[in-house]
Amino acid sequence: MQKSSKEEFTNASTLQQSSQPTLPTLQEVLNMTAPAPYTLDSFVEFLSRNDHLQPLEFMLEARRYKTSYCGVFQQAGELQTPSQRQLQHLAILWERLVSIYILPGSQCDVKLADDALNRLQRYVDMPSVPPIEISDFTLKQVHDKMAGLIFLLFLNERTSLN
Numbered sequence: 001m002q003k004s005s006k007e008e009f010t011n012a013s014t015l016q017q018s019s020q021p022t023l024p025t026l027q028e029v030l031n032m033t034a035p036a037p038y039t040l041d042s043f044v045e046f047l048s049r050n051d052h053l054q055p056l057e058f059m060l061e062a063r064r065y066k067t068s069y070c071g072v073f074q075q076a077g078e079l080q081t082p083s084q085r086q087l088q089h090l091a092i093l094w095e096r097l098v099s100i101y102i103l104p105g106s107q108c109d110v111k112l113a114d115d116a117l118n119r120l121q122r123y124v125d126m127p128s129v130p131p132i133e134i135s136d137f138t139l140k141q142v143h144d145k146m147a148g149l150i151f152l153l154f155l156n157e158r159t160s161l162n
Contacts (some may be wrong), residue, residue: 023155026147030059037158046154054108055146058101062139065093069132090129098124102138116141 024034032040047053072086082090101110102120112120116138123130 023159026143026151029151037161038155042158043154046157047150050150050153052146052150054101055110055142055150057108058097058110058142059139059146061093061097061101062135062142065090065097065135066132066139068093069129069135073132087129094123094129094135097135110142112138112141 024038028034029038029040029043034040036042044053044056047056069090072082072090098106098120100107102112102117103109103124104117120130120134120138123134
């Protein structure tokens with residue numbers, strides 16, 4: 001039995017779709033689980049070449065802060081408060097994030113949306129570190145911004161190299 005031209009077209013387009021590589025997510029690239037040519041090194045090189053490295057640097061610093069924050073409060077447990085030394089360490093990490101990446105006009109300003117910036121500025125001069133949800137909110141804002149056009153341009157460039 002002969003195939004109709006419609007069936008042949010459908011089979012050809014299915015073959016073409018299945019032969020195209022699956023593109024990684026931003027998270028896979030950041031976690032270093034994406035296949036070549038979508039490696040973290042190639043993404044960093046792309047960002048550097050296109051003057052977009054600050055958001056990635058912020059995301060990595062924010063992850064370090066979150067890891068430290070969670071470690072301090074999980075280690076202390078529900079019945080104990082963290083030591084003064086642990087809280088000072090967190091405060092230093094928080095201050096670094098704010099002064100380098102968040103405050104308008106800072107060295108590597110990641111240019112947050114006004115709502116995110118307003119939310120963060122409430123915690124800038126506080127004597128204690130903010131709840132982790134505040135840094136998570138900011139991290140998500142920057143992640144979503146980076147996952148948009150910047151990451152799509154990276155994927156397009158890397159795909160065209162194949």
